[in-house]
Amino acid sequence: MKICIYGAGAIGGLMAAKLAAKGETEVTVIARGPHLAAMQANGLKLISEGEESITRPRCVATAEEAGPQDYVLITLKAHSLPGVAQQMQPLLGPETTIVSAVNGIPWWYFYKLAGPYEDRRVASVDPDGALWEALHPSRVLGCIIYPAADVPEPGVINHTYGDRFSLGEPDGSRSERASRLSAALVSAGFKAPVRPKIRDEIWVKLWGNLAFNPLSALTGATLDVITGEGELRAVCRAMMLEAQAVAEALGVRFAIDVDKRIAGGAEVGAHKTSMLQDLERGRPMEIDALLGVIVELAGLVDRPAPTCRTVLALLRTRARLAGCY
Template identity: 65%
Template structure:
């Protein structure tokens, strides 16, 4: 039997765990506090497509109870990885595949990248290389998360839209571990294509997040207002154009243009970005993975990001003055 642990069983982790369990694939989730208590007492409740489904994944508060897994699915915010390292360590063995379902520039980004920056540590997201040491990039399977979900209350996941989790090896290979995990997700009713150029797809999502998230946190505006206002629309577009220049210097190929990507964000409507939600709830902001890493890499490749540097300074100060 394939052992799967979802670490960070909040909105996206809870959605994945519930879907896998519904398809007959056993999952262990690591959860503590009110969320963990609710999962133990009444199961994991998924509200999706107007239906309520209750599943009962194994719930553990101490990862040492579980041991090394075949697949460890990380659905934390990027800035939560380092504080969680001690808990993650017991779950990782030499054959564990680490499925990194995390937004932004990941710690593994330069692994097998090729060229001058192959293996270089991105300090803003991986200070001193601690994540690279504890979560070996050779064991990572990249994942781009498209569904939207939230924790309606402890133990209850509300799935709003989306069902795609794109997978990809950092080196572009079609591996057995990627194919197997894709099959499990497809069996669970999810779309799980395996792409040879995972960074291209990573950047399409990051492209919007690096602009929409910090601008919304700075202004307090929902996505429709950020994009609909001519002034903030122009700032977002200029920032995204800077990001595109960095990505292309790193070998990324964009399948769509910047205006189409912005139009895609506009279709979401009056949505509070994750960074704005975190700001309002007094939580740490996902600044470095969404923008800090891009600005750092811009310096590697010699692309100036005056808008990016300005927005980064402002949103860092906003977080500090919360």
């Protein structure tokens, strides 16, 4: 089995390291800059649960070097994907599966979603429909990321929390391609359940991110503060309830309540969200995939979202002033 990790940063590097350590798959990572150079020179170092290991997956800079794959795991930030979709084409053979491990509402969200919005494009993440055409949803297998990790220095992945990657077909079927990837991830030491309603899980993950990430970027606070300080927690809760109404109008059902989801965020502890990390490093933030899309979909299903709209306006201004938008 050939697996390519496109965008081998923190999460992609974690997946690559564990898959390569198991040795049952041919793992290729596509990265760039000092991170790529360090992996090529010294291997990929993983720090997890106090233990260090080094693996040597194949590390390249371009899709042309990697060639056609069985699975392409996309672990880029959502805003980066439109700019590289065409560059990914050499990875795609006739049967290649694209594993969408991107935060937020994905470009393929409405593919094979029965109802009035089936096959609708999501403008916030795919404004001109280019992703739909270049990375057609028929190739896509959904993936929800739960681990937390960071890149403290080039070539090094620090894994701090979690081991689950939920998988799911857009049509809810339990396909052979989903089962094969699940088995490979489980063999590498992850939990990788195949879910019949992957969109429900997309929303549960997004439910926290749409509030935790923006508020962390606006305040500089870590997750323990955002979920534990009364006023910030109240803003989180208001945003999440607005988003829940939007999701339920689209047919999503939440298996947990809002307070349990906030408690799940609190369990991660004093963690800087990815959006705060990006802001501090002067990088673009995943504003539209995590929050802009909520406002877009609220308009689609005619639900009010005043707190989300207010925080989105503040966040966009914060990003523009920092040169990150």
